[in-house]
Amino acid sequence: QLVLTQSPSASASLGASVKLTCTLSSGHSSYAIAWHQQQPEKGPRYLMKINSDGSHIKGDGIPDRFSGSSSGAERYLTISSLQSEDEADYYCQTWDTAIQVFGGGTKLTVL
Amino acid sequence: EVHLLESGGGLVQPGGSLRLSCAASGFTFSNYALSWVRQAPGKGLEWVSTISGSGVTTYYADSMKGRFTISRDNSKHTLYLHMNSLRAEDTAIYYCAKGYFGVLDNLDYWGQGTLVTVSS
Numbered sequence: 001q002l003v004l005t006q007s008p009s010a011s012a013s014l015g016a017s018v019k020l021t022c023t024l025s026s027g028h029s030s031y032a033i034a035w036h037q038q039q040p041e042k043g044p045r046y047l048m049k050i051n052s053d054g055s056h057i058k059g060d061g062i063p064d065r066f067s068g069s070s071s072g073a074e075r076y077l078t079i080s081s082l083q084s085e086d087e088a089d090y091y092c093q094t095w096d097t098a099i100q101v102f103g104g105g106t107k108l109t110v111l
Numbered sequence: 112e113v114h115l116l117e118s119g120g121g122l123v124q125p126g127g128s129l130r131l132s133c134a135a136s137g138f139t140f141s142n143y144a145l146s147w148v149r150q151a152p153g154k155g156l157e158w159v160s161t162i163s164g165s166g167v168t169t170y171y172a173d174s175m176k177g178r179f180t181i182s183r184d185n186s187k188h189t190l191y192l193h194m195n196s197l198r199a200e201d202t203a204i205y206y207c208a209k210g211y212f213g214v215l216d217n218l219d220y221w222g223q224g225t226l227v228t229v230s231s
Contacts (some may be wrong), residue, residue, distance in 0.1 A: 035219030036156075043206055043223045044148075044156065059219055089154050095215040098170045100146065100158035 002028055002074050002096050004103035011109040017080040020106050022092035029073035038105075039088045047090075048077045084111050113137040113220040122226030127197050130199050131191040131225060133207035141165065141185040144210035146218060147192045149203040159205070160192065164213045171217070197229045 004027040012018035024031055034045040046059040048068050056068035065083075069076045079086055087110040092103040133145070145218040146171050147159040160181040161170045169181050182195040204226050208218040 002146075032217070034219075035137060036218070037220070038156075044208075044221045045220065046217070048217045049211065049217045089155075093156075093217060097215070099172075100148075100170075100215060100218075102148075102156040102158060105155040 001025060002094065002099065002101050004033065004092050004094055006090075006103040006106045007094060007108070008009060009107045010083055012083055013109055013111045014084065016082050016106065018082060019076060020077045020090055020108070022075045022077075022078075022103050024075070024094065026073075027079065028094075028096075031098040033075045033092045033094045035068065035075075036091045037088050038091065039085065041059055044091065047077065048109045050077075051094075066079075082111055086110055087097070113209060115209065115220060115222035117205065117207050117222045118226035118229045120205065122228045122230065123197055124231050125198060125229055127229070128193070128195045129197065129227060131192040131194070131205055131207075131227070133192075133222060135190065135207075137190045137207070138209065140188040144214045144216070145183065145190045146208045146210065147179075147181060147190075148206045148208055148218070149223075150206070150224075151200070153202040154203075156206075157203075161210070161215060163188070168214055194227070197227075199229050199230075201227065203227060203228050 005023040032051045034049045036042045036044040048058040050056045050068040054070040091105045150175040162181045204224040206224045209220040211219040
C-alpha cells in the first residue's frame with residue numbers, strides 16, 4: 001500500500017534553515033513526490049516535484065530558498081533563511097495507478 | 112497565468128446532493144487532467160477524484176466511489192463534482208487542482224476552495 005509519512009510538526013528560528021522529510025512506504029522508494037505549502041486560511045500552493053535521483057522541478061515563482069533532495073525512500077524539502085511567511089503546513093503528494101496520496105502534513109513553526 | 116475558481120459549496124442536509132464547479136483559465140484546458148482534493152476542518156488534504164484531459168478516464172478514492180461523479184466540459188473550461196448521499200464526514204473545503212502532465216501526476220496549481228457543510 002502506497003503511504004507517505006511526515007512528522008506532524010517542526011520548528012526553526014527566523015533566518016535559520018529547516019529540512020522537512022517525507023517517507024515513502026516499503027516498495028515505493030523509486031516514486032517521485034511533490035511538496036505543497038498551505039499558509040493559514042489559504043489554499044495549497046505547489047512548491048516542487050522531487051524525483052528519486054534528487055532532481056526537482058519547482059513551481060512558478062518559488063524562491064531559491066526552497067530546495068529539494070532525495071535519499072532512498074526519503075524525500076526532503078529544505079527551506080533556508082526562514083521567514084515568518086514560511087510558517088505553514090507542508091504536504092507531500094505522490095501517485096500510482098488509479099490513486100493519488102497525500103502525507104499527513106507537517107506544521108512548521110518559525111520561532 | 113493559471114486560475115482555478117471553485118463554486119457551488121454551501122449547507123446541505125445529510126443524504127442530500129450538491130454540484131461543485133471549477134472554472135479554469137490560463138492554460139489549454141483539454142490538455143490537462145484535473146483533480147478534486149478536500150480538507151475537513153482542522154485536518155489534512157485528502158484526494159477525492161481525478162479526470163483525464165479528454166474526460167474519458169476517471170479515478171476515485173474508495174470512500175467516494177458510487178457517491179461522487181467527476182466530469183468536465185472542455186468547451187466551457189469547467190470541471191464538476193457531483194456529490195450524492197452526502198454525510199457529515201463529507202464536510203470540508205473542496206479544492207480543484209491541475210495536473211502537471213500525466214493523468215496521475217503532481218498537482219501544480221490549486222484553487223482557493225469552496226466549503227461544503229453537511230448538517231441538519
